[in-house]
Amino acid sequence: MLKLEGINKIFNEATPDEKIALDNIHLELKTGDFVTVIGSNGAGKSTMMNMISGALTPDLGKIEINGKDVTRLPEHKRSHFIGRVFQDPMAGTAPTMTIEENLAIAYSRNQKRTLRIGVDKKRREFFKESLETLHLNLENRLNAKVGLLSGGERQALSLLMATFTKPNILLLDEHTAALDPSRAELITNLTKQLVEKDKLTTLMVTHNMQQAIDLGNRLIMMDKGQIILEVEPSLKKDLQIDDLMLQFQHIRGEKMVSDRTLLSV
Amino acid sequence: MFTAIFGSVEQGIIYAIMALGVYITFRVLDFPDLTVDGSFVTGAATAATMITLGYNPIISTICAALAGFAAGSITGLLHTKAKINSLLSGILMMIALYSINLRIMGLTIDTAVGRPNIPLANSDSLFTAFSEFWGKLGIDKAFNGMLSNMGVEHVPNTWGTVFIMFILTFAIKFVLDWFLKTEIGLAIRATGDNGKMIRSFSANTDTLTILGLGLSNGLVALSGALIAQYGKFADVGMGIGMIVIGLASVIIGEAIFGTKTIARTTFAVIFGAIIYRIVLALALQVEFLDTGDMKLITAVIVVIALVIPTLRAKQKEKSRIAKRRAEHARAVKQEGKRSA
Ligand SMILES: Nc1ncnc2c1ncn2[C@@H]1O[C@H](COP(=O)(O)OP(=O)(O)OP(=O)(O)O)[C@@H](O)[C@H]1O
Ligand SMILES: [Mg+2]
Numbered sequence: 001m002l003k004l005e006g007i008n009k010i011f012n013e014a015t016p017d018e019k020i021a022l023d024n025i026h027l028e029l030k031t032g033d034f035v036t037v038i039g040s041n042g043a044g045k046s047t048m049m050n051m052i053s054g055a056l057t058p059d060l061g062k063i064e065i066n067g068k069d070v071t072r073l074p075e076h077k078r079s080h081f082i083g084r085v086f087q088d089p090m091a092g093t094a095p096t097m098t099i100e101e102n103l104a105i106a107y108s109r110n111q112k113r114t115l116r117i118g119v120d121k122k123r124r125e126f127f128k129e130s131l132e133t134l135h136l137n138l139e140n141r142l143n144a145k146v147g148l149l150s151g152g153e154r155q156a157l158s159l160l161m162a163t164f165t166k167p168n169i170l171l172l173d174e175h176t177a178a179l180d181p182s183r184a185e186l187i188t189n190l191t192k193q194l195v196e197k198d199k200l201t202t203l204m205v206t207h208n209m210q211q212a213i214d215l216g217n218r219l220i221m222m223d224k225g226q227i228i229l230e231v232e233p234s235l236k237k238d239l240q241i242d243d244l245m246l247q248f249q250h251i252r253g254e255k256m257v258s259d260r261t262l263l264s265v
Numbered sequence: 266m267f268t269a270i271f272g273s274v275e276q277g278i279i280y281a282i283m284a285l286g287v288y289i290t291f292r293v294l295d296f297p298d299l300t301v302d303g304s305f306v307t308g309a310a311t312a313a314t315m316i317t318l319g320y321n322p323i324i325s326t327i328c329a330a331l332a333g334f335a336a337g338s339i340t341g342l343l344h345t346k347a348k349i350n351s352l353l354s355g356i357l358m359m360i361a362l363y364s365i366n367l368r369i370m371g372l373t374i375d376t377a378v379g380r381p382n383i384p385l386a387n388s389d390s391l392f393t394a395f396s397e398f399w400g401k402l403g404i405d406k407a408f409n410g411m412l413s414n415m416g417v418e419h420v421p422n423t424w425g426t427v428f429i430m431f432i433l434t435f436a437i438k439f440v441l442d443w444f445l446k447t448e449i450g451l452a453i454r455a456t457g458d459n460g461k462m463i464r465s466f467s468a469n470t471d472t473l474t475i476l477g478l479g480l481s482n483g484l485v486a487l488s489g490a491l492i493a494q495y496g497k498f499a500d501v502g503m504g505i506g507m508i509v510i511g512l513a514s515v516i517i518g519e520a521i522f523g524t525k526t527i528a529r530t531t532f533a534v535i536f537g538a539i540i541y542r543i544v545l546a547l548a549l550q551v552e553f554l555d556t557g558d559m560k561l562i563t564a565v566i567v568v569i570a571l572v573i574p575t576l577r578a579k580q581k582e583k584s585r586i587a588k589r590r591a592e593h594a595r596a597v598k599q600e601g602k603r604s605a
Contacts, residue, residue, distance in 0.1 A: 053465070079467040092465070094458035097451070105451050109466045113448040161466075 001201050002029040002052065002169055007061035009047055009225075021047040022058070023225035029169075034195055034202045036212040038244070039222030045205045048222070049173045052203070054078040065168060080110050083167035083200075085158045087174040092158030095147030099138060099157065102146050103127045106161035130160060134190065152183030156190055163194045170195065172204040176211070184208075191215070209241045223252065266550070267412075268419045271427075273546040277539030278430040279491045280510065282437055284518075284538040285531060286484035287511030292530070293445065294477045295457040296344075299355030299508055301485050303362025304336045306504040308486025310369040313383040313499035317373045322391045326490045332369075333486020334479040336362060341475030366501050382500040390494035392426055399425035426495065434535060437484065442528045453477045485511075506560050513563055514538035517570045541566060 007025040012018050021044045029035060037045050050056040052063065054075035063071045070078055086092050093102050104118035104127075119127070124142065131139035134156050138149075146154060155175060163170060172191065176184040188211055195202050206212050212219055219236055221229035221244065228251050231239060283305060290298035308329040315325035336358060343354035367379035374380055399405070400423075409420040444450045455463040456473045464470055485507075493499040518537020524530045541563075548554055548562045 076464050076467050076469045079465050082465075084465045086461075091459070092462055094455040094462055096458050097454060101451055101454075104448070105455055105463065105466050105468075108448045108452075113452050113468065115444075115447045115449060117443075117446055118448050118451040119446070 001031045001033070001066060002027075002203075003062075003064040004028070004048075004052070005062045005064070007048070007051055007058045007063070009044075009051065009056065009059050020225050022051070025061070025225075025227060027220070027227065029201055029203065031201055032199045033218055034200075034216035035204070035218045035220060036216040037203060037205045037220050037222060038207070038209060038212045043222040044225040045222055046173055047225075049084075049171050049203065049205060052169070053082055053084055053171055081168040082171060083109075083162035083165070083169070084171045085155070085162050085173070085175040087177050089151040089154040089158070089178055092161065093146045093154055096145060098143045098145055099131070099149075100124060100127050100142040102157065103130070103161060103164070106164045109165045109167075130164065133193070134160060150183075152179050152186060155179060155183075155187050159187065159190055159194060163198065163200060166198045166200065168201060170200045170202040172202065174205050174207060177207060188215070209244060213239050213241065213244075221248065223248075228252070267417050268421065269546045269550065270543055271421050273542035274539055275426050275430070276492075276495070277542035278427065278434050278535070279488060279495055280542065281434050281488075281514065281535040281538035282491070283485045283488035283507065284511045284514035284534045285434075285437060285441060286481040286488070287508065288515050288531065288534045289441075289477055289481040289484070291512065291515060293454055293457050294474060294481075296351050296474065296478065297355070298337070298340060298478060298481065299352065300337055300340045300358045300362070300478070300482055301355075301508040301511060302504040302506070303359040303366065304333045304482040304485045304504075305489035305492075305507045306366045306499070306501060307336055307362055307369070308333050308489030309493035309499040309503060310366045310383070310501070311486070312490035313385055313493050314369050314372050316385060316388050316390065316494070317383055322389055322394055322494065326391060326487065326494075329490035330483045330487040333489070334483035336486070337478040337480070337482025338475050340482070341471075341478035344478075345471035345474050363501065370499065370501070381502075382498060385494065385497045385499070388497075390497070391491065392429070392494055395429050396423055396425045399423065399428070404428075430491075438531045438535060441531055445527050449473075449476075506563065509560075509563055509567065510541065513567045513570065514541050516567060517541055520570050520574050 004025050004027040007022050008020075009022040010018060010020050023044075025044075025048060027048075037048075039045050047056065051058050054070070054073060054077075058071065061071070062069060065078075065081065084092070094105070097105075100119045104123065107123060107127075108118070127142065128139045131142075136153055136156055138153065138157065146157065149157065155178075159175070175191075176187045179187060191204070192215060194200070202216070204212075204215065213236075217233040217236060219229075219231040219239065220227050229244075229247055283301070287298075287301060290296045311329040311332045312322075312325045315328060316322055320328075340354050340358040343349045343357060344351050347354075349357070364379075367381060370380040370383050371378045373383060405422075405424050408424050412420050445454060452463060452468045453473045453476065455466075456468070456470045456477070460470045463473075489504070492503070514537040515534050516537070517540055518533035518535070519530065521540070522529060522533035522536060524533065544566055545559065545562060549556065549559070554562070
């Protein structure tokens, strides 16, 4: 389904700010895989997500989706088959447009946009039904401007919009990080529900170790632009936070950095 | 007085088309496009030139709008493909158009390549063509008879211009309202609202920006073509300050009528354009003000339209707090009485 081969990325090469963001990344996802990604700040997680979505182009390496080389395919073409939710709840929706208009934009993701009215009767019904699955009462606020919604509501809507058209790949980059714990849990459950419903192939970055362990069938840990640990489905089930900490220490020969990151449970 | 206001409405409804164009860039696309000062003249110049060369006024007007579309698209290309800052792209296009407009009008003479103005006093225009048909209906007589009975001294020559322009401008408004609700229209609005988001939903923001700028300047040029035919001349300097007039219309309209829905906002923009003309005409009736002060008056009107909503909101908040304080004081007093 998704294949990264020898991906390299250096920012600001040959300047004092030079930064090796990705160092020879190899990763393969099978259809239906749900991979959680952890790693300290600056490990290169977001950069990897941006490579897959096409927001950034790798210096070296190849990206394949469904056996097709997409390395040079621009972002807006790749997003036909990639759904994304960003960390910032503001980022995934258009604030001055209504809920139904936002959904209409998501709805026409994988078809050519035409001069057809975006929200017609039939679609409105469908949007309503889809919103009902969120249990946030948004189905009765179809004409509310999205800018008026709370961060959690917007993130739930973003998630629905990203999964609406059953994308081949779903990319979630710390999409619960900006929310308070109860909202974060709501979005986490929603993620599980939506991903399971359509068996979406998913890559999810998180700083919450417990979340990384609870969700998905595989886990990878990144550090300094490399994937330093891969936990396969058979082992992932019984994984504990302490295991991950020990593994990190073992591989890097140092204690896991105690930033906000890896310790938050 | 009546004549002055009638004239303002006539002009306002024509300039309203330009204001709708400015609304598309400034509000929908969130792109401060200064091409307008040039593309307005491009429309006027193209129409005047073609009419002078003997083309049908309708065809000339359509070509004028297309020329504006092309100009706007080039501004879009400068911004999206050459990565030039949005303000600068517009300014560059605006000054480039100054020369191009001279060249366009120059096509009407053999003695020079450029020409700064074209009079249309004796030429056909959309309005002369329409007034032939309109005259036969006898509506002018009926309206003016009514006005005379009401005691108005100087009655307008024709009601035809106002009539046809209301129809044309509102037709454009309704098409625009519809367009902004289509899949492509929604994508253009989202481009102005959140580019990152709409790119993640497989829309090419570059193309959409170019399209939006093209449409906007197409409307601006159409308005220029109509103003040239209405005023019976085209001049290379007639676009100076046009962007501010467009913005003034948008801001005045929004301040008065609000922006609740798109249909409401486009309505507001049209009436903003008319109100702006009326305010200007009334200001010019003041003894010591001169037509040369027009731009200054425009600037003042815009400042007022920008300040009033803020002041109103402040005032509202103030009285709300005062009310709450009074209520609170009353409650405390009663509480005190009861315990005593
Ligand atoms: N556009 C850029 N220009 C320069 N350096 C960048 C750019 N984007 C990222 N970097 C650098 O690349 C490294 C990897 O960044 P990235 O955002 O991928 O980290 P991350 O793993 O997502 O971290 P976090 O957990 O803090 O989100 C960082 O050191 C960052 O400073
Ligand atoms: Mg990140």
